[in-house]
Amino acid sequence: MTDFGGFPQILSLFYATFHPTEGTKVLYQVPPGSVVKSTDSSAFNVPLFDFESINSYIIPKPQLCNKLLTLRVNNYRIVSHPVHIWSSIYARNSFLFNFCFVFHKNADVSAYNPVVRKLSKMFQALEEQNKFLSSSLVNEGLKSIVDQIFEDLNNYCECYIPIDEANRINIKLFPLHRPPPHIKAFHVPISTVQLKAVMDVNWDPTMEKIVEFIDGINSVRKIAELADTDYGLTRKCIQHLMYYGCVIVVDIFQFSNSYACTPDISALAEDEHIDEECQAYVASPGAKKRNGCDLLELYCSLHSGQTVRDWYLANREQLRGIDIRRFISFGIIKGIIYRVNVFPVLEDINASAVDPTDKRLVRLTNKTKHFDDICTDLQISREQALRSLEKYGDVVLVLA
Numbered sequence: 001m002t003d004f005g006g007f008p009q010i011l012s013l014f015y016a017t018f019h020p021t022e023g024t025k026v027l028y029q030v031p032p033g034s035v036v037k038s039t040d041s042s043a044f045n046v047p048l049f050d051f052e053s054i055n056s057y058i059i060p061k062p063q064l065c066n067k068l069l070t071l072r073v074n075n076y077r078i079v080s081h082p083v084h085i086w087s088s089i090y091a092r093n094s095f096l097f098n099f100c101f102v103f104h105k106n107a108d109v110s111a112y113n114p115v116v117r118k119l120s121k122m123f124q125a126l127e128e129q130n131k132f133l134s135s136s137l138v139n140e141g142l143k144s145i146v147d148q149i150f151e152d153l154n155n156y157c158e159c160y161i162p163i164d165e166a167n168r169i170n171i172k173l174f175p176l177h178r179p180p181p182h183i184k185a186f187h188v189p190i191s192t193v194q195l196k197a198v199m200d201v202n203w204d205p206t207m208e209k210i211v212e213f214i215d216g217i218n219s220v221r222k223i224a225e226l227a228d229t230d231y232g233l234t235r236k237c238i239q240h241l242m243y244y245g246c247v248i249v250v251d252i253f254q255f256s257n258s259y260a261c262t263p264d265i266s267a268l269a270e271d272e273h274i275d276e277e278c279q280a281y282v283a284s285p286g287a288k289k290r291n292g293c294d295l296l297e298l299y300c301s302l303h304s305g306q307t308v309r310d311w312y313l314a315n316r317e318q319l320r321g322i323d324i325r326r327f328i329s330f331g332i333i334k335g336i337i338y339r340v341n342v343f344p345v346l347e348d349i350n351a352s353a354v355d356p357t358d359k360r361l362v363r364l365t366n367k368t369k370h371f372d373d374i375c376t377d378l379q380i381s382r383e384q385a386l387r388s389l390e391k392y393g394d395v396v397l398v399l400a
Contacts (some may be wrong), residue, residue, distance in 0.1 A: 007142040007157055007173050008107035011076065012048060012267060013150040015142065016058050016098050019135070024055040028143045030150045034102070049073045050103060058082070059096050068117055070109070077103045079112055081120035085127060095127065095134055099146075110176045115153070126167060145169070180242035183235045185221040186376035187249040189214050190329060195246060206233045207240075214238075216329065219252050221376055251333045251339050251372055253325050255309040256382060258340040258399070259302045265336045268296050272333060280332050287321030295316060299331055304340045304399055341370035343398040346389055359390050365389060370400075 013036035016026045029035045032042030036051050050073075051058075051164070056072050058080065065084035070077060082098040099119055103109055126132035133142070145161055152159035158172035195211045209227040218226065224234040241247040251257070267274050276294040283289050298318060302311060308328070312319060319327075330336035346365050354362050364374045371382045378385070389395045 006175070007111055008103050008109060010101050010103065010112075010150055010154055012102035013146055014100050014102075015146055017097040017317060018059045021023060024059040024285050026051065028146045030147050037040075049075055054078075058098055058100060065096070066111055072105060075105050077105050077107060077109060079116050081104065081117050083120055083124045085124065090134070092178045097123070097127075098134055101124065111173045113242070115171050115173060119149070119169070120164070122167075122169065126163065134161075147153060178237045178244070180262055181188065181249075181250065183220055183239050183242070184253050184373060184376075185219060185231070185235075186372040187220050187238075188216065188218065188246040188252055189220065189223070189238050189241065189249050190216040190333070191241075191247050193246050195241075196245070205235060206230070207237045210234055210237055214241075214247065217253070217325075219376060221379075225229055248333060250329055251341075252376070254382075255312070256307050257328075258304060258307055259331070259337045260340055261300060262338050265299060266294070267334070268292065268299065269335055270351075278330055278334075282322050282327040284321050284323045290322060294322050295322075295327075297321075298327070299337060302331075302337055339370070340399050343368060343400060344374070344386065345371045345396040345398055346392060347394055347396060349392050354392060358391070361385060361388055362392065 011057050012029060012031065014026050014029035014035045016024060019025050023201060026036045029038070029040070031044060031239050032038040032040035032184055033045070034048050037043070042304045045318060054071060054073055056066075056383040057069070058078075060082055062084050065082045068079070068081050071077050078100050078102040082096065087246060088093065099116070100118055101109075101112060103112075112148075123133060127134060144177060145163075149159050149171075152161075153171075153173065157167060161169040163169065191214050195214060199208065199211065206227075206229045209224050209229050213223045213226045220235055220238055221231060223229075224237075227234065235272070237246060238249070242249065268278060269275070269292070275295075278295055279289040279292065282295065308324070312324060328337070332339065346362060349362065361374065361378060361380075364377060369377075373384065375382055375385055386395065
């Protein structure tokens with residue numbers, strides 16, 4: 001279950017501490033009765049799990065304190081950051097506490113991890129400053145704080161609670177994205193949103209320059225040349241766009257490319273949504289949409305060792321009304337086909353016999369780079385590269 005922000009719902013939030021004589025105790029919980037039995041009229045009839053069976057992990061040994069912990073119990077996942085404060089002012093010379101967030105076992109809690117850690121460290125600082133948690137005078141206000149954190153994070157994905165004149169709780173959930181893959185010069189970015197519509201005055205100058213050249217055709221290096229921008233900055237800008245899901249990257253489309261199906265090709269036949277999306281995406285302007293069976297048959301006819309040019313000539317009639325570039329791009333984006341790269345390997349070469357103008361080409365060839373990488377780096381065509389390499393011996397083309 002998720003809220004409007006796409007983050008998993010907090011099923012329960014509770015504050016536990018270690019009592020010198022009574023052991024681990026849950027002092028506050030929301031909703032009432034969700035962790036331990038409660039006399040509240042609105043309390044759960046049965047707690048979500050047996051707290052007694054896991055209390056040694058809620059207030060753990062010192063070795064596990066001050067670390068982010070995730071505990072799986074039955075159908076639930078508990079995320080916490082237990083704190084152990086050493087001081088002679090406490091009974092047993094220590095004070096232990098923990099704020100625990102409970103989610104469904106399958107929830108993606110990555111966005112909550114920094115929030116749990118921050119909340120724990122903030123309350124640790126408050127305790128060390130003025131005994132905010134251990135003082136019986138202020139514990140009355142802690143219940144309302146726990147309640148508000150629970151409600152605000154579930155409903156608004158953020159929380160702002162003044163504690164006193166100098167301290168406040170200010171936390172917000174942010175989606176965590178995986179780092180984008182390394183961008184190469186030959187990669188071609190394809191926008192997934194209207195980039196010009198989301199631009200504002202705060203955008204980086206390089207970003208503003210390159211946006212108009214992101215058309216699904218130009219490579220990263222070509223975009224840098226057309227926009228007259230530094231290649232390194234251009235690549236970083238496109239990585240930022242990838243990080244936020246504004247673009248995806250594919251290889252340069254050429255009729256000399258080769259493609260083959262992946263096991264996910266079955267999705268085109270089984271998923272009605274993908275089928276309809278494909279029909280709309282690959283149709284040429286003004287052309288009638290093709291049915292899914294025809295498109296599936298065309299995708300299945302792609303195979304390793306066959307260039308797009310040869311494939312087109314063999315299926316010319318069936319490809320009428322289909323934009324070939326978009327047809328290939330859709331297959332790559334959805335993962336139903338993959339690019340078969342060609343790696344040139346030059347065997348038994350005499351380095352001293354290589355022309356100075358070809359030394360870099362030969363060096364790149366021996367570094368297991370495929371043609372797209374080599375040709376974009378040297379800004380030459382595949383035919384030029386192959387012609388130059390053949391002067392020095394037999395060239396073996398490895399498909400992968």
